[in-house]
Amino acid sequence: MASKTRRSDFLRFTVVVIFVAAFAVGVNAEENPIVGTWELTSVWRKGEQKGKHIVSMNPDLTGTVKDLEVGWTSKLRNVKSEGGAVSFSFFYGETEEYEIGFRGTLVDDQIKGRFTIAGKHAVVIGAPLSAAEAEAASAQQASARRSVFDCYEARSFTSSEGNTLPYRLFVPRDYNPDKQYPIVLFHHGGGGAGSDNRRNLESACVREWILPEVQAKNPCFIVAPQFPDKETFRSRSTESATEFMNVIFRTMHEILDSLETEFSIDKSREYVTGLSFGGECVWMSIVERPDRFAAAVPICATDGIIGMAAAERATKFAQLPVWIFHGNADDTVPVDSSRKTVKALRDTGGNPKYTEYPGVDHYSWDRAYRDPGLIEWLFAQSQSQSPR
Numbered sequence: 428m429a430s431k432t433r434r435s436d437f438l439r440f441t442v443v444v445i446f447v448a449a450f451a452v453g454v455n456a457e458e459n460p461i462v463g464t465w466e467l468t469s470v471w472r473k474g475e476q477k478g479k480h481i482v483s484m485n486p487d488l489t490g491t492v493k494d495l496e497v498g499w500t501s502k503l504r505n506v507k508s509e510g511g512a513v514s515f516s517f518f519y520g521e522t523e524e525y526e527i528g529f530r531g532t533l534v535d536d537q538i539k540g541r542f543t544i545a546g547k548h549a550v551v552i553g554a555p556l557s558a559a560e561a562e563a564a565s566a567q568q569a570s571a572r573r574s575v576f577d578c579y580e581a582r583s584f585t586s587s588e589g590n591t592l593p594y595r596l597f598v599p600r601d602y603n604p605d606k607q608y609p610i611v612l613f614h615h616g617g618g619g620a621g622s623d624n625r626r627n628l629e630s631a632c633v634r635e636w637i638l639p640e641v642q643a644k645n646p647c648f649i650v651a652p653q654f655p656d657k658e659t660f661r662s663r664s665t666e667s668a669t670e671f672m673n674v675i676f677r678t679m680h681e682i683l684d685s686l687e688t689e690f691s692i693d694k695s696r697e698y699v700t701g702l703s704f705g706g707e708c709v710w711m712s713i714v715e716r717p718d719r720f721a722a723a724v725p726i727c728a729t730d731g732i733i734g735m736a737a738a739e740r741a742t743k744f745a746q747l748p749v750w751i752f753h754g755n756a757d758d759t760v761p762v763d764s765s766r767k768t769v770k771a772l773r774d775t776g777g778n779p780k781y782t783e784y785p786g787v788d789h790y791s792w793d794r795a796y797r798d799p800g801l802i803e804w805l806f807a808q809s810q811s812q813s814p815r
Contacts, residue, residue, distance in 0.1 A: 492517055513538065575634050579651070581624050584685065586678040593624040594652040594682060597637050598690070607693035609806060610648040611636070612683065612720075614701025614708035616792075620654045627653035630702055631796035645806045650686065652679050654708075669734040676708075676715040683719070695810040700724035702792035703760060707733055710740060713747065722748040722808035724801065726792045727760050728768075737771040745777030748808045752795040754787030780804070 483491050490503040504526075506515040516528045531540020579595035586592070599608055613633055619626040628634065633651050635641065654675065686692060699720050701709045706728025713723060714735060728751075730737070749772065753765040762783065772779045782798075784791050795801060 513540070575628050575637070576625060578637050579628060579633070579649075583624075584678065584682045586674075586681045588674060588677065590674050590678045592652050592675065592678045592682070593622060593627075594650060595624060595628055595633075596651075596686070597633070597649040599642060599646040599648065600639070602690070604691045607691050608646055608648055609693050609696035609698065610650060610683070610686065611805075612679070612697070612699040612712065613649055613651045614699070614705030614712070615651065615653070616701075616703035616705050617657060619705075620656045622653065622655070624653055627651045631793040632700060635797065636802070641802065645802060647806070648686065648690065648692065650682065652682065654704075669732050672708075672711060672732055673715065676711055679712065680716050680719070696721050696806070696808070698722050698724070698805055698808070700726070700805075701728070702726045703789065704729055706760075707731065710735070713744060714740075717743065720747070721810045722750070722805055724750050724752070724795075724805060725765075725768075726752040726795050727754065727757055727789055728765065729760050730764050730768075737768045738775075740768070741771035741775040741777060745772055745775040747777075749777070750780040750782070750801060750804065752782045752784070752791055754784040754789065754791040756786050757789045757791070759789035 483493075490506070491500050492503070493500045501517045504516045504518075507513070511533045512530070513533060514528070514530045516526050518526050529540055531538050579597050581593070582596055583591060583593050602608070611632070613630075615627045615629050619629050621627075628651055633649055636645075636647070636649060652675075659671075683697065687694060697720050699709050699712045700723065701707075703726070706725035707730055709723050709725040709728065711733055713720060714733070733740075751765050751769055753760075753762045755762045765781070765783075769779055769781045782795065784794060787794065
């Protein structure tokens with residue numbers, strides 16, 4: 428039994444190792460387009476194992492792999508590149524027990540290949556790794572894509588009231604100023620608050636709607652402001668917190684105004700979405716500028732600081748295209764908050780779309796943002812009135 432446990436631990440260990448190596452492909456030359464920060468996805472023989480790693484690759488051919496779960500960092504070794512072919516190796520973990528080799532190909536900003544374990548370093552828990560075990564632990568597929576942080580411009584904006592707000596901006600690939608593009612305003616949840624301009628890039632909306640397969644059909648801008656941290660709000664009464672939020676939303680709308688000037692934005696196709704705390708921010712964005720958005724998507728939205736009851740919101744925005752999502756097992760934000768909003772909208776003549784996920788807890792947003800029906804519906808919405 429002890430032997431079987433060690434074997435299981437080893438396979439889990441080597442999967443993580445291989446995953447890390449796959450991610451580190453491509454730090455080869457100053458002009459290489461993959462120099463930067465990358466994220467990795469690996470598909471294993473049984474399709475079950477995944478890991479979390481970040482690779483930083485520099486123009487001077489140095490690079491590191493960081494394991495986000497365990498915490499170790501390792502340097503890239505033996506990096507070679509010719510044309511689109513890439514190979515390299517690195518040692519797993521701080522004890523350097525395993526050297527992992529990778530061979531792959533870079534095509535259209537995607538890196539795909541396989542990993543193997545270098546024989547003389549293949550020792551775990553004091554036992555040598557057999558050829559059969561090494562083959563069983565090999566990655567069947569490995570691919571890397573550029574980090575979301577490289578895909579979004581880091582920006583900061585100071586409003587006419589002197590309020591400064593960090594935000595991230597995604598500009599569509601092959602942006603053409605002669606065309607008009609929709610824009611999505613994304614509001615993060617409470618965990619994305621702060622000032623680092625990084626935690627605000629959460630959820631499949633900002634991470635997956637920028638992927639080529641999505642952008643090919645629905646090219647769009649995505650803007651993701653970052654709210655101040657929770658302590659800033661906790662130090663205020665509910666009334667002052669609401670007013671402080673209103674200052675922030677005025678700043679956000681000024682950001683959108685400035686982007687309309689800087690880029691070719693389709694003013695009839697501006698959308699707003701958010702999750703949890705950000706779901707409530709969806710409604711506050713609409714309250715501040717009722718004429719701006721063509722559609723709204725609040726997901727598991729809170730309702731603690733909006734300062735407007737569901738019935739009043741329904742009276743004002745019954746005709747706005749809205750799709751609301753919530754999990755009915757959500758014990759962080761009870762589903763009744765969304766049910767109440769949907770009922771109020773319908774009672775005042777609105778026709779909101781509503782999806783309630785059976786048995787799903789608070790983490791319902793990625794399920795919603797990955798729904799092809801939502802993406803198709805959202806980008807089909809357009810204001811019927813003349814553009815502002």
